[in-house]
Amino acid sequence: MTRRKPDLDPLSRRERQIMDIVYRRGQATIREVLDELPDPPTYSAVRALVKVLEDKGHLRHTQDGPTYVYAPTRPRDRVATSALAHVVDTFFGGSASDAVAALLDLDGRELSREELDELGAMIEQARKEGR
Template sequence: MEKAKIEDLPWRERQIVEVIYRLGEATAAQIQTELTEEISNSAIRAMLARLEDKGVLKHREEAQRYIYQAIEQKQVVADSALKKLVGVFFDNSPASAASALLGMADKLSTKDINQLQALIDKARKEGR
């Protein structure tokens, strides 16, 4: 089976994966605690098994517990999701996306401004 993309998962499975990314790794019981809606432990375990079948998660056994973690690194998934978001909502324009993000900020710290300026300077130097 081809590995599923996080953004294409059903919303409940995506919630579970997001919990695992937030915690780094988790048991079914930990996931159940993190979810805002009530869902049975057996339903969570069934979804975890499906997510393993889809190639999204893996587990290890420790003291008779299954501990789940994501197969793909969080940053790789974040980059993919961001590219899709910029493509869909900002016509593939990173500048438009950045403008929208900056417009959402009430105030930027000096550190944030310096970091953004360094990225702009680097892009200009590289001819991007």
């Protein structure tokens, strides 16, 4: 399989935490991010991390008076698909079937009958479409 380059630069753990907050809220100020971060660093450190996320293309800002308000540049589902493709390439050699097998084998995470039926339907649809 050919490896695809992720749409955006990968994120550090702290950058992912910040993006989770911004996605959950829809938009956020530095103060709002700081208030929701677990074991938060300093205000200046959060501001620097948000700037890095802007530079990487994950966030954009608008100005509301003296305050910058940050929002994601791409919808969460599009970023999730790109991140998942990166994980499949990196940890499963590009094999979707190996990745799905690993997901099905996660300890403590049993799929319901409805979820299994839904997965079966998606696989059937992919077959029909030649994917």
